[in-house]
Amino acid sequence: MFQPSGVYAAMLTPFDKNGRVNIPVVTKMVDFFVQKGVDGIFPVSNVGEFIQISEGDKRDFVDAVIRTAGGRVRVTPGISSPNPRQSIEFGKYCLQAGADAVVVSAPYYFKYPPEMVESFLISVARGLDLPVILYNIPLYANEISMDSLGRLLQIDNIVALKESSGSLANLQNILNLAHAMNRDFRLMVGWEEMLLAALTVGAHGCMVASGGILPELMTAIQHLYHTNQFIQAARIQRLVAKATEEMRKVFFPYGYKLGMQSRGFDMGPFAIDIPAPFALQMVAQHRKIEAIVSEVLHEAQVEIQQMDAITGSQADGNTIL
Numbered sequence: 001m002f003q004p005s006g007v008y009a010a011m012l013t014p015f016d017k018n019g020r021v022n023i024p025v026v027t028k029m030v031d032f033f034v035q036k037g038v039d040g041i042f043p044v045s046n047v048g049e050f051i052q053i054s055e056g057d058k059r060d061f062v063d064a065v066i067r068t069a070g071g072r073v074r075v076t077p078g079i080s081s082p083n084p085r086q087s088i089e090f091g092k093y094c095l096q097a098g099a100d101a102v103v104v105s106a107p108y109y110f111k112y113p114p115e116m117v118e119s120f121l122i123s124v125a126r127g128l129d130l131p132v133i134l135y136n137i138p139l140y141a142n143e144i145s146m147d148s149l150g151r152l153l154q155i156d157n158i159v160a161l162k163e164s165s166g167s168l169a170n171l172q173n174i175l176n177l178a179h180a181m182n183r184d185f186r187l188m189v190g191w192e193e194m195l196l197a198a199l200t201v202g203a204h205g206c207m208v209a210s211g212g213i214l215p216e217l218m219t220a221i222q223h224l225y226h227t228n229q230f231i232q233a234a235r236i237q238r239l240v241a242k243a244t245e246e247m248r249k250v251f252f253p254y255g256y257k258l259g260m261q262s263r264g265f266d267m268g269p270f271a272i273d274i275p276a277p278f279a280l281q282m283v284a285q286h287r288k289i290e291a292i293v294s295e296v297l298h299e300a301q302v303e304i305q306q307m308d309a310i311t312g313s314q315a316d317g318n319t320i321l
Helices: 023-035 055-069 084-097 114-126 146-152 168-180 192-201 215-226 230-247 254-261 276-304
Strands: 006-010 040-042 102-105 132-136 158-163 186-189 205-208
Touching: 006 215, 023 055, 055 084, 084 102, 084 114, 114 132, 114 146, 146 168, 158 168, 168 186, 168 192, 186 192, 192 205, 192 215, 192 230, 205 215, 215 230, 215 276, 230 254, 230 276, 254 276
Parallel strands: 006 040, 006 205, 102 132, 132 158, 158 186, 186 205
Antiparallel strands: none
């Protein structure tokens, strides 16, 4: 059964002037991700404002990503929703569309006891005939407890967890749990600033917005770690943090959208109207993000040109341009 590993782009969503998903821009983004050497794409994501996308647009979005990817990378759409029936219905659509797996968080908005969170995720996993990646993001949804995770790991088609608590201790506890259960289970970190640290404790990769905004840097960290070039990997990791620090100065997820726009993609209007005075401030902040993205890409290029292991990988698209 498929299991994720490597660098996955948690895909931001470009909107057109009518608030619909901008499919032509989606296809350009997918080609960009593939050319930059990512291992997978996670559309209909949290950072991709899935709560702002209609059910019909979600389907068109997934179809466009899978069609454009054309089997070149894995595609794992998000199916999170407030109720399991809706997640199962969309998950079945993703299966028919050709998705490799689906990503589902615990229910959001209302706070539920752990037993109800666990029941929700069990229902979704058992209602689908494809691999399921759990998504722990306690900032926006109910947390998946360690006790619940131990029982969820007994379900065969739950193959991985995207861990976005920001806690290195959580990562280690999850890996210890999987090891104690003798379970072949993949752990993908959800904070780009933690990729190198996560790899050192045994994680298998990341599913993050910077996998799409700065794919060259994220794939470089992964490659450098696996070729035992830890000092160089740490330098690139710090460059990622330098960029995301600037993006985080803008409300989530718009700072990241400005980062993606800095790579040449028209991300369109924000889903909620921005007051005029605040919009003027955003113009100035966009310039700062453009500058920092350009700066870190240049610094990383200089760094990587000194590494034979990376400069020799032009053929597979993993070099920084």
